[in-house]
Amino acid sequence: MKTHLAAKELKEYKEKLINLKEEVMAKIREISEDTLMKSQKDISGDMSGYGIHIADVASDNYERDFSLGLVSDERKVLLEIEEALKRIEAKDYGVCQLCEKVIAAVRLKSIPYVKYCKKCQEKMEKENKL
Numbered sequence: 001m002k003t004h005l006a007a008k009e010l011k012e013y014k015e016k017l018i019n020l021k022e023e024v025m026a027k028i029r030e031i032s033e034d035t036l037m038k039s040q041k042d043i044s045g046d047m048s049g050y051g052i053h054i055a056d057v058a059s060d061n062y063e064r065d066f067s068l069g070l071v072s073d074e075r076k077v078l079l080e081i082e083e084a085l086k087r088i089e090a091k092d093y094g095v096c097q098l099c100e101k102v103i104a105a106v107r108l109k110s111i112p113y114v115k116y117c118k119k120c121q122e123k124m125e126k127e128n129k130l
């Protein structure tokens, strides 16, 4: 299924996706650095004692786990963006990957890396809940 979008529109979406990709990458860096700094602090704090006890360190790492969760969400988005960029190159961007119908422009504009049309997305969300 080939895209219905003109080369000019594809170029606009591509630029949008590249900007978004940079934003997400910056966010991942920010969260990772923050998490790394915190864990180094944890470890150096522990070093003053009898060494690193993994179980002790792990028990109060809720915050770090939370940050890592955020990173994995951002990574998922990053992956979606990269896939969308590939779809632009392959010229099948803007088409639902499930039913092959055109994805509404308003939807693409708000989420440029969106893979499915509204109907398919809702259907999948429902199925995931089961």
Ligand SMILES: [Zn+2]
Pocket: 096, 097, 098, 099, 100, 101, 116, 117, 118, 119, 120, 121
């Ligand atoms: Zn669809």
